[in-house]
Each structure stands twice: as structure tokens, then as C-alpha cells.
Amino acid sequence: MDGNDNAAGKCPVMHGGNTETGASVMAWWPKALNLDILHQHDSKTNPLQGFDYRSAVKGLDFAGLKADMKALMTESQEWWPADWGHYGGLMIRLAWHSAGSYRLADGRGGGGTGNIRFAPLNSWPDNASLDKARRLLWPLKKKYGNKVSWADLILLSGTMAYESMGLKTFGFGFGRADIWGPEKDVYWGAEKEWLAPSDERYEDVGNPATMENPLAAVQMGLIYVNPEGVNGNPDPLRTAAQVRETFKRMAMNDEETAALTAGGHTVGKAHGNGNAGLLGAAPEGADIADQGFGWMNHSSRMVGRNTVTSGIEGAWTANPTKWDNGYFDMLFGYDWELTRSPAGAQQWRPVNVRPEDMPADVEDPSIKTMPLMTDADMAMKVDPIYRAICERFRDDHAYFSETFARAWFKLTHRDMGPKVRYIGPDVPAEDLIWQDPVPVGPAVYDVSALKAAILGSGLSVSDMVATAWDSARTYRGSDMRGGANGARIRLAPQKDWAGNEPARLARVLAVLEPLAVAAGASLADVIVLAGNVGVEQAAKAAGFAVTVPFAPGRGDASVEQTDAESFDVLEPLADGFRNWQKEHYVVSPEELLLDRAQLLGLTAAEMTVLLGGLRVMGTNHGGGTQGVFTDRVGALTPDFFVNLTDMGLKWVPTGRNSYDIADRATGAVKYTASRVDLVFGSNSVLRAYAEVYAQDDNREKFVADFVKAWVKVMNNDRFDLVA
Known part of the structure; x- marks a missing residue:
């Protein structure tokens, strides 16, 4: 030391340059085009170079992992004790919030990459305490290692939780590979603070359809809607409108929405029995000694009955570790009045509740506690469409269970792409319309003869290349939808999209379709092969002889296999x-x-x-x-x-x-x-x-x-x- 108090000024490294407070070298030019999203998951970020997860997971002991996962549900840990000795509700919330960030508009979000491990999702207010759920899963990740990704493990935890509580689930598919850092391509909103008023996302907050695209959640840091009501103001009818639009943007219809809302609240509880002001920073901002944990309360007890996460407090049913019809019994069996949780959140409580309908305290079964409903739950009762659906669920528990199981499967697999990507013994045999099924196409035919026929068809290089490009460019790596396979460019709505030049498209397809029939090939293959022929001819005109690699086997999807409405979001603007x-x-x-x-x-x-x-x-x-x-x-x-x-x-x-x-x-x-x-x-x-x-x-x-x-x-x- 030379006695200079400004020692930091002589430190030979970048001061703050290696933290988020440090200025990027491009910060001087904020309007410069940022190419980072094209290289965000560069191979250099991956510690498993050369590792193929989709091959490795096929060797997983599926039965062993499922058994261990179910056992974990009731192995309460002292450092984060399970409510009623069962982690089911917590694991369901982890899986739900991992998958629930998906939005249909651009296919981004969702649980398919394990992105909830990283910012900003790991630190969203709505994801409070899910860092604890992930740590509870660590022994299983450690045991099964590279044969199971975090993405698969997290979503499996919710499915196994439901099974352990009595639900017959619809199935599960493995095969989601992990990423190793934040997703920089996802736009979560322009707000500069968590839970800013939702007005910022709407042209008119009274009209949920005016929410900014591609957003789906109503406020920054929430998965769906504000449980206290629109902008925290209870009004179940207004909340119902937001619920409907939000779930629609996450690819769910009214019945699926009602099933997920009810099924999600049939088990588990909300946590708000304490002072939320005592919670520390979220994981990304927590002290280094907290070791990745966030929302820590270092001044008083923070577990068990004193846990604070959402601020809402209570369970929805008297048996929150059992899959039953208790949610509907409570919702329709009582009148409900507004109250506040100990943490100050607005929620609903039953009027003159009977002791037998009160859930037990999470630590002491001799203590009865007050059940609750959120504003979103009350929306299921006051909105006439949701009410009719929920009344049917109430009267037919088997139908409710099946509808929920299918909706849960959709929620946790929606961003995984076609069924061909699913791996494991529990993949359902049924083809589901939202999986965009495509039949297997012919793989054996005379490709050379077909190329010669295309070449002699009179189509120009531009016609062939542009049509193949338009067919393939719909692909979205975000949720593996779209692309040339299926030849849906010939079906509504794609055949009429302005970007596909409908008149030219119809002319080109009229030439290619009979060639496909004559060759015994799918039109999907012929469209791509024609594009390849166009590229080869263009290369020849430039003085280079090339053969563009081609793999036959694409199929042609039918109208019945195409959910036309869900394809609207794939239209290029x-x-x-x-x-x-x-x-x-x-x-x-x-x-x-x-x-x-x-x-x-x-x-x-x-x-x-x-x-x-x-x-x-x-x-x-x-x-x-x-x-x-x-x-x-x-x-x-x-x-x-x-x-x-x-x-x-x-x-x-x-x-x-x-x-x-x-x-x-x-x-x-x-x-x-x-x-x-x-x-x-x-x-x-x-x-x-x-x-x-x-x-x-x-x-x-x-x-x-x-x-x-x-x-x-x-x-x-x-x-x-x-x-």
C-alpha cells in the first residue's frame, strides 16, 4: 500500500465492467442493431460440449426416477419443511410457472429449456420460493445426472405430484434439452419495475384484447393475472376477462382455462402468513452468502406456517394434498366476502364456514385455518361461461379429472413441438390437434426423375426458391411449430397470407401437385425439392456445380390435422x-x-x-x-x-x-x-x-x-x- 485511499483507482481490472452495472462497449450507441440474440446459446456457454441429451435420456431409468420423485414428495426437509408433509403443491407450482410463461404469439417462454433457473424468471415476484423447490430436486438431478435435464425434471415434478395425490395423469414426454444462461430473445414487457400497473400493457385496460403483443401476462413479473384483481382491485368479472385473454394467449380455451384454474387450486396453498417486508432480495440480487436463494427472511422465522411468497394466505380445500372435488364444493357451497391476508393481500373468505371445510394448519393438524379464494377463483363463479363449465366439473368428477389431465399435459408440453420429439414410456399414443400432427410421407421414390420433371416444368428459379422459402420460414425454434413438413402452405390460413403471394403460390402449386402425384411423393417434399432445384440452377448460372442435399420423407397434413386458428400466429408480418x-x-x-x-x-x-x-x-x-x-x-x-x-x-x-x-x-x-x-x-x-x-x-x-x-x-x- 502506498497510503493512497483510492486503491480501487489503481486496480488493473475493469471497475464494474464485469457486473451488470458496468457499461457495455455499445452503450454509447443505444440504437445500434444488437445481434446477441442470434448467438445467445453459443456452444461456448455449454459445459457439456458434444453431449447429445436426446440420445442420453433414452437410457434413463424412467421407472426409478418416477419412483424417487414420488418418494421425494413426502420426505420433508427441515431447511424448507413441506406443507402437511407433502411437497406436491410446491412442485406443481414450480412446474406450472416454468411452463406457464409460454405464449402463443411468438412461441417463446415455456418450460422446454429449463429457463426458470435463470434471470429474469428465477427472480420474478410470482416465482417467489420456487428457488427452494429447485433445490429440493437437486438430489435427484445429482443422482441421475446428464440423463435427465433440469427442464424435464422440473416438469416431471409437477406431474408426479399430481399422481402422488391421486390424479390419473395423461402422460409425459422427456426430451427437453437445457440452456445455460438467460434467454435474451424474449421480450417480457417495457416496464422498468416489477408489478407496475397493467395499464402500461394495454391500450385500454378495460379491454384485455388490447394487451401489447406478444405479451400474455397482465403485469411484469406475473405468470398470468393478478390474484388480487385487475391492478390489485378485486372485481371478479373484470378479472374473468383478463383470465380469458391471458389463457387464450397461452393457447388455452375456456374449458381448459377453467380446468387448470380449478385443478391448480384443488391442491396446495398460498403463502402470506407473515410480513412480506422482511423478505430479502430475489435470487439475482441476493447476497453472495445466500448462495442463490432469494426472498430470504434473516430476521424471523420464514418457513412452515410463517411462509410468505405471494402474500395470499390459505388453502382452497379441506384436503389440499388430495385430488378431489373439494374446490367446487367450496366455491359453490359458500358465499364469499373480501378480506385481507396477514401479509395484507386482498382475498376472499367463505361466510360462516363449517369446521369440517377448514384446512388444517401446515404444521399442526389440530389447528384449523381459514380457506380462501383469489379474484381469479371468484371469476370462475361469476362469469357465466366459466360457471357453466365449473358446474359440469362439479357434477362429473371423472370428466373434470380427464379434462384437467389433458390440459395439464398441454400446458407442460405445448412448447415441445410435434409428438415425434417426445421420448419415454409414458408418451400418449393419441395424436392431439395442438401438436400439429403430420403423417409420415413416402421416403422411397425416384428423386432424380422428380428433379428432372421439376426442371422441365417451366417454373423459374424465383418461383421455386420463393415457394420453398415461404413454406419453411414459418418454423419457430421457440416452440418447434411451423416449417415445410406437412405442406400446410397449401391449406388455410397459410395459402391466403399476403406474405405468401397467394396468386403466385396457387400457380406454382398447380404445377407441383401433379408432379408429386406422378412421382408418389408428398407435396411437402416436392416443394422443398423444387427449391433445391432452383438453388442448383442458380449456382450453375454462377459457374458452380452443386447438389443441394435432400432428405425425402415429409408428409402432407390434412385439413382435419390442422388447427387453422392456432396457425394464424405464425403468419409473417x-x-x-x-x-x-x-x-x-x-x-x-x-x-x-x-x-x-x-x-x-x-x-x-x-x-x-x-x-x-x-x-x-x-x-x-x-x-x-x-x-x-x-x-x-x-x-x-x-x-x-x-x-x-x-x-x-x-x-x-x-x-x-x-x-x-x-x-x-x-x-x-x-x-x-x-x-x-x-x-x-x-x-x-x-x-x-x-x-x-x-x-x-x-x-x-x-x-x-x-x-x-x-x-x-x-x-x-x-x-x-x-x-
Whole structure:
């Protein structure tokens, strides 16, 4: 020490630069395009390099794990004791809140990646104490190791909890691989504080349908709705409207919503028997000595009957560790009045409750406690549609149990994709409409002869490539929906989407359909194969002989196998790869391009080479010329990048999303462009990629890289080709 009190000033490392308070090197330029979402789960973050979970889980001792999981339910731990000696309610909440972040609009969220282990989900107010549930599962994760992912383990815990309490569940599928850090691609809302008034998410909070897309939860930090009512103001009818919209955005209809609400509250309890002000920071902000635990109360007892999580306090039924009809007996058997929990939360209590309907204290069975209903529960009673459904459930327990079991299965598997991805002995045999079933297609036919027929069909390179792209681009890696398999581009609603150019699509399909019939191939295969033929012809025109890899076996889905309404959310509102937007949006065209690329599973380099290749092949929507920086349209050349980086050209804005590319010396306009085109020259990272493909020595590399990225997109939904 030299006596200088400012020792930190001489420390040779970044001061704060390695924490979230440290400024990013890009913080000076907040409008710069951020490509991080395309590389968020880079292989360098994965400690299991080369490990294939979907292969490993097939060797799991499924029966042993299920038995151990059920045993864990009643093995109460002193450090976090189980309510009534049973962890079922806690594990159900863990699984539910893991899966319940899914939203239909963009397929993001959900429990398919184990993302609840990381920020922000691990620290949402609605997820308080679920850090404890995950630690209770650690002995099982430790025992079974890499053969079971956290994602599978967490969702299995809820299913086994229900089985241990008497419900006959519908099944379970393993196969969810874990991620190793926060998901940076998920937009959870613009609020800067937890539980900010829900008005910020709505144009009109009185009209739940005006909630900002793609959001589903009503407030930042909640999974569904506020249990105390809209913005914390009890009003069951208003809450019912929010419940309906929220669950609709999570792919549930009214019956499924009522079943999940009732079934979720048939067991377990809410915790608010204490002072919430004594709770410490959430896991991401907790002290290092708390070792990843959050919401710790270091000044008084915080477990058992004194636990505080949501602030709501009490159980819904007299037998909260048993699957029964108690929820409906309570809901319809009493009048209910508003009250407050010891933690100050607003909730409902029964008027003149009978002792036999009061649940026991979680630690002392001789003590009776007051049951509760939340505003969402009361919505099931006062909303006429929900009430009719719940009355049927009340009168037919077997029907309620089956409906709930199916809804729970959907909740915990909705983001897992088609059934072919499910692994294990408990996968239901039934094909469910929300799984987007596709029949197995013919895999043996004369591909060479079919290619020759396509080549002689008279279709242009643009026709073939654009149609294949439009069929495949619907794929969403977020929930494994969409893609070319099934050829749903020929069915409603996809055949009528503006982005698919319905008139041209109908013309192309009219040519391809008879070729498929004659060859004994599926139309889905023929659409992709035609795209490959187009790419091969474009490469040939550029001077390169290539064969685009093709794997037959796609099937053609029927109208009956297609839930048309649920496919509406897959409609592209913009596709920068084809230089098209349905209309102008607040979000910039280049940001919309990133979103599409991320859902397709592309890296920034793959996005770059694909866009440049699609431009020069003339695949712009409607035959537009923006970004077609070539005089050899239809040839797979790197001309897009050559001309983009040509310093003999200048770029002149001509409109909101239009630019002229002119000769610097003469001023003559050579090309036109959009923002999506020019971002590959303006963004420093994308320009670096563009310069690679503009080099004279990388022409062959450009074609090879394009073909590889093209095949990736065409095969995104070919889950039958992977383990």
C-alpha cells in the first residue's frame, strides 16, 4: 500500500465492467442493431460440449426416477419443511410457472429449456420460493445426472405430484434439452419495475384484447393475472376477462382455462402468513452468502406456517394434498366476502364456514385455518361461461379429472413441438390437434426423375426458391411449430397470407401437385425439392456445380390435422429475407429481420449469406427490386455484397424505408434498397460478414455457405432426422 485511499483507482481490472452495472462497449450507441440474440446459446456457454441429451435420456431409468420423485414428495426437509408433509403443491407450482410463461404469439417462454433457473424468471415476484423447490430436486438431478435435464425434471415434478395425490395423469414426454444462461430473445414487457400497473400493457385496460403483443401476462413479473384483481382491485368479472385473454394467449380455451384454474387450486396453498417486508432480495440480487436463494427472511422465522411468497394466505380445500372435488364444493357451497391476508393481500373468505371445510394448519393438524379464494377463483363463479363449465366439473368428477389431465399435459408440453420429439414410456399414443400432427410421407421414390420433371416444368428459379422459402420460414425454434413438413402452405390460413403471394403460390402449386402425384411423393417434399432445384440452377448460372442435399420423407397434413386458428400466429408480418413488410411498424425492419432469423435458428453469418443469396436469385416479394444488387438476376453470385461494399457507389434516402444506390461520379441510380439491405453495410459486425463474401477469393465459399444455411432452414422441422 502506498497510503493512497483510492486503491480501487489503481486496480488493473475493469471497475464494474464485469457486473451488470458496468457499461457495455455499445452503450454509447443505444440504437445500434444488437445481434446477441442470434448467438445467445453459443456452444461456448455449454459445459457439456458434444453431449447429445436426446440420445442420453433414452437410457434413463424412467421407472426409478418416477419412483424417487414420488418418494421425494413426502420426505420433508427441515431447511424448507413441506406443507402437511407433502411437497406436491410446491412442485406443481414450480412446474406450472416454468411452463406457464409460454405464449402463443411468438412461441417463446415455456418450460422446454429449463429457463426458470435463470434471470429474469428465477427472480420474478410470482416465482417467489420456487428457488427452494429447485433445490429440493437437486438430489435427484445429482443422482441421475446428464440423463435427465433440469427442464424435464422440473416438469416431471409437477406431474408426479399430481399422481402422488391421486390424479390419473395423461402422460409425459422427456426430451427437453437445457440452456445455460438467460434467454435474451424474449421480450417480457417495457416496464422498468416489477408489478407496475397493467395499464402500461394495454391500450385500454378495460379491454384485455388490447394487451401489447406478444405479451400474455397482465403485469411484469406475473405468470398470468393478478390474484388480487385487475391492478390489485378485486372485481371478479373484470378479472374473468383478463383470465380469458391471458389463457387464450397461452393457447388455452375456456374449458381448459377453467380446468387448470380449478385443478391448480384443488391442491396446495398460498403463502402470506407473515410480513412480506422482511423478505430479502430475489435470487439475482441476493447476497453472495445466500448462495442463490432469494426472498430470504434473516430476521424471523420464514418457513412452515410463517411462509410468505405471494402474500395470499390459505388453502382452497379441506384436503389440499388430495385430488378431489373439494374446490367446487367450496366455491359453490359458500358465499364469499373480501378480506385481507396477514401479509395484507386482498382475498376472499367463505361466510360462516363449517369446521369440517377448514384446512388444517401446515404444521399442526389440530389447528384449523381459514380457506380462501383469489379474484381469479371468484371469476370462475361469476362469469357465466366459466360457471357453466365449473358446474359440469362439479357434477362429473371423472370428466373434470380427464379434462384437467389433458390440459395439464398441454400446458407442460405445448412448447415441445410435434409428438415425434417426445421420448419415454409414458408418451400418449393419441395424436392431439395442438401438436400439429403430420403423417409420415413416402421416403422411397425416384428423386432424380422428380428433379428432372421439376426442371422441365417451366417454373423459374424465383418461383421455386420463393415457394420453398415461404413454406419453411414459418418454423419457430421457440416452440418447434411451423416449417415445410406437412405442406400446410397449401391449406388455410397459410395459402391466403399476403406474405405468401397467394396468386403466385396457387400457380406454382398447380404445377407441383401433379408432379408429386406422378412421382408418389408428398407435396411437402416436392416443394422443398423444387427449391433445391432452383438453388442448383442458380449456382450453375454462377459457374458452380452443386447438389443441394435432400432428405425425402415429409408428409402432407390434412385439413382435419390442422388447427387453422392456432396457425394464424405464425403468419409473417415481415420477412426481410424477401424484402417485404405487411405494413410499417414501430419496430424497425432490421429488428424484424433479426426476430425472424432467431426463430429460424440462424447465426448472424447464416442470416447474412441467406439474405444475399435470396436477393440475387430474385426472390423479393412481388418481384420487387430493392436490394437486388446484380445484373445477373437468377444466378447465385455474391453480387449483393460486392455492390454493397463498392466505394464507387453512394446511398441516398428517398423515403421511410427506401434508398437509391447511385454512381458517385455520375449520380446515375443503379439500384434501390431498403433498410434491411443497407444494415449489412452499416452495422460493423454485419459489414464484416459482408466483406468476407465480397472478396474475390470467396465466391465458392459463398455458394457453399448458402447451400448449407438453406438446407438448415429446409430441414428445421425434420425431427425424424435427428436423435
